[in-house]
Amino acid sequence: MTKENKPSVLLIYTGGTIGMIENPETGALESFKFDELLKQVPELKRFNFRIDTYSFQPAIDSSDMEPELWVKIVRIIMEKYEEYDGFVILHGTDTMAYTASALSFMLENLSKPVILTGSQLPIGMLRTDGKENLITAIEIAAARRNDGQPMVPEVCIFFENELLRGNRTTKVNAENFNAFRSFNYPPLATVGIHIRFNEHLIRRNNPQLPMKPHFLFNNNVVMLSLFPGIKESIVASVLQVPGLKAVVLRTFGSGNAPQKEWLTRHLKQASERGILIVNITQCQHGAVEMHRYGTGLQLLQAGVVSGYDCTPECAITKLMFLLGHDLPLEEIRKLMDSDLAGEITHDES
Ligand code: ASP
16 A cells, blocks of 8 residues: 555556557557557546556567566566555567466565456457456456455456466457456456455465565477377477477377377487476366376376476476576476466366
């Protein structure tokens, strides 16, 4: 709360459709100034909140998002952490799930809400979904429990009518307003006439621990999706790329791969060269269980580690994050197997 006892929220505008306008010459959507965006939402004045803003210059389409820009967001949050009750990040939808995953690892011991949102239609358009998304995201960022603690001290995505744990999300629709899903973890809140928080699902760090920001990434990683007919020469050359540190291997079903001798051999050799290979499934629901079929077991025997029910966005950002911290390989393997920010469901949990 601010001195006047009003809730306070910092709105960080990175770009995305929400703040775009149609270029009259080309017809393409381009970013416009943040002040213009706020003028489109006079409703914000009706909140009895302190709402301050920070705008990326220039605003970006989220397809241009980069780890350096995640660092920039984290620096802003770090510098303003004590001043605000919560943070709302306006972000393009295309890579929002990657940013949400990355931030969930970068903001260790987070005890305040960091809510990402955006829209499918620019905020200036009559049928925009941006206004409701923005207004509700601000309300959620300022929401408190009866004991005065923030309701959702997590990195989340709010979109359309659900509040989702950020590192569990995937963009599933390029057209509908309901663009995000969290297939393997239920919504933290559902929004209709009321905002109904599922408090038992919300993660809480010890509020006594200081928030610890992290800034390092190593992007010597690749995502490799298997398909029937995948060629040995292509797999072999991907695994031989100089500097490669880790692979997110997108397998079939519960973590299965073709039973080709060459595939296990190349994966095993890569593993032995210190390349970490993480198995996640191409299915949206459910988890990898490498013990279940012989086609999965061969991967386990080749040194591949399980990514459980991690999304691709989360697996790749978690790897980049862990590799950035120059930890011994064994430690990274252990941490990939651990739930750091609510991103995986272990069998036993
Ligand atoms: N291309 C846009 C972006 O991700 C799409 C959006 O915002 O919905 O920045």
